[in-house]
Amino acid sequence: MRLWxxxxxxxxxxxxxxxxxxxxxxxxxxxxxxxxxxEGRPIAAILASPYLRAQQSAELVRKAIGFRAAxxxxxxxxxxxxxxxxxxxxxxxxEGEILLVSHNPFLGELAGLLIHGHRQQPVPLRTxxxxxxxxxxxxxxxxxxxxLVHPH
Numbered sequence: 378m379r380l381w382x383x384x385x386x387x388x389x390x391x392x393x394x395x396x397x398x399x400x401x402x403x404x405x406x407x408x409x410x411x412x413x414x415x416e417g418r419p420i421a422a423i424l425a426s427p428y429l430r431a432q433q434s435a436e437l438v439r440k441a442i443g444f445r446a447a448x449x450x451x452x453x454x455x456x457x458x459x460x461x462x463x464x465x466x467x468x469x470x471x472e473g474e475i476l477l478v479s480h481n482p483f484l485g486e487l488a489g490l491l492i493h494g495h496r497q498q499p500v501p502l503r504t505x506x507x508x509x510x511x512x513x514x515x516x517x518x519x520x521x522x523x524x525l526v527h528p529h
Contacts, residue, residue, distance in 0.1 A: 378472075378473060378474075378475070378511070378512060378513065378514055378515060378520075379418075379473065379474040379475075379509065379510070379511050379523075380467070380474075380475055380477065380491070380509075380510045380511075380512075380515055380520065381415065381418075381420070381474070381475065381476040381477070381507060381508065381509055381510075382476075382477050382479070382484050382487065382488055382502075382507070382508040382510070383408075383411060383434065383435075383438065383476060383477070383478045383479075383484075383505065383506070383507050383508075384478075384479065384480065384481060384484050384502045384503070384504055384505060384506050384507075385400070385404070385408070385426075385428075385430040385431045385433075385434040385478060385479070385480060385504065385505070386400045386401070386403070386404030386405060386406075386407040386408040386430070386433075386434050386437075386504050386505045387400065387401045387403050387404030387407060387504045387505070388400055388401060388404055388430040388504075389401055392429075395428070395456070396427070396428045396429060396455075397428075397429050398428070398429060398430050399429050399430060399433060400430050400433045400434065400437075404430070404434075404504060404505070405433075405437060407504055407505035407528045408434045408437045408438060408505050408528075409437060409441055410505065410528035410529065411438075411505045411506070411507045411526065411528050412437065412438045412441040412442060413441075414507055414509075414524075414526055415438060415441075415442050415476065415507075416441075416442055418442070418474060419473065419474050420442065420444055420474050420475070420476050421472030421473055421474055421475065422446070422449060422470065422472045422475045422476070423435050423438065423439055423444060423446070423448045423449065423475075423476045423478070424448070424449045424450070424451040424454065424475065424476070424477050424478070425448050425449070425450060425451060425454070425477070425478040425479070426450075426451060426454040426455050426456075426478065426479045426480060427450050427451075427452055427455070428455060428456075428480065430480075431454075431478045431479055431480060432448065432450075432478075434478050434505070435448040435476075435478040436448060438476065438478070448478075451463075451466065451477065451479070453466050454477060454479040454480075454483060455479070455480065455483065456479075456480040456481065456482065456483055457482075457483070458479075458483045460483060460486045460487035460490045460496065461490065461496075461517075463483075463487055464490070464491075464515060464516060464517060467515035468514060468515055468516065470515075481502055482499065484500075484502055484508070485499035485500050485501060485502050486499045488500035488502075488508050488510065488522070490517050490518075491510055491512070491515060491516070491517065491518070491519070491520040492510070492518070492520055492521070492522050493518060494517045494518025494519075495517070495518075500522070500525060503527050503528075504528075505527075505528045506525065506526065506527045506528070507524075507525075507526045508522070508524070508525050509522070509523040509524040509525075509526075510522060510523065511523050
């Protein structure tokens with residue numbers, strides 16, 4: 378299994394709620410620069426947090442790489458979600474390559490959990506950072522970090 382983790386692009390700081398914060402023009406550019414890493418990959422599913430900035434980021438990637446299916450919403454992937462709970466949802470997936478678009482601290486902790494087996498070493502992510510992980514399945518401590526790309 379190959380799991381790609383993408384932190385959403387830069388978002389506006391003000392909105393009625395945190396979940397409604399949209400991407401800035403710069404955030405859109407960041408996401409498109411990261412999407413280049415996914416071109417030609419056999420992505421089988423794109424999942425995203427229900428928050429607007431993650432949904433917008435996922436949709437930008439979907440269009441950029443020519444992914445035909447709809448983006449799936451992952452209600453378990455919000456900024457404050459517990460990455461341990463995400464493991465059970467990811468374990469149910471049978472696709473070979475999945476892209477998950479979400480937020481910090483959730484994504485950094487999830488990547489750390491998958492690589493190290495605990496949450497004490499989160500992977501440092503900037504906006505639109507992309508993590509590439511590989512393993513037999515998504516389980517704590519059983520995935521290898523193949524790449525960590527920060528957009529320029």
